[in-house]
Amino acid sequence: MSLVSTSTGGRVHDANFTFFLTLSQAAEIASSKQFNGNIGFNEHKVQYTTQVQMRFCALETGTPQDDLFPPSVNVKVNGWAVPLPHPIPSNDPKVAPKQPSRPLDVTNYAMVSPTVANNVNVTWASDASERDYVISITLVRRLVSQDLLNRLNAKGPRPSDYTKGMGKSVFDELVFLLRGYGI
Secondary structure (H helix, E strand, C coil): CEECCCCCCCCEEEEEEEECCCHHHHHHHHHCEEEEEEEECCEEEEEECEEEEEEEEECCCCCCCCECCCCCCEEEECCEECCCCCCECCCCCCCCCECCCCCEECHHHCCCCCCCCEEEEEEEECCCCCCCEEEEEEEEECCCHHHHHHHHHHHCCCCHHHHHHHHHHHHHHHHHHHHHCCC
């Protein structure tokens, strides 16, 4: 889905999208529901190990793009405002706080049903670059460090010769690059 700035002269842009979950996706999300800790009186935070994530990046086809939120972006899923990561303040009062860009977990705002549409509304402001943006909405499995450690342990240890060979090849490549720069 693309967020393309229209040339109507307006500074605020608005885009609407719809997505559906398949039956198997809805079932996978529903079965991954977890309640984690108290956040208030008789309230629990619901988390999912299978998540619906929304990502933003610049619409540039020449190179891979990092996550990047449009300026002054606001996201609503099914009419619910999705909180964005908190801005990182700058020590310089002349520099605006930086909005850290990372995936948004919108699972709690999505209708986990294959028969109900999920409506996304995005508003953002133009900036001097007049850059266009792309949104992706994907189903992902959230892993914790213990999951990754279990995967490594399942593969088993590698022979020391393999590790030495990898280190030597990286070192040789670094020496080659440094010689190319005359160092």
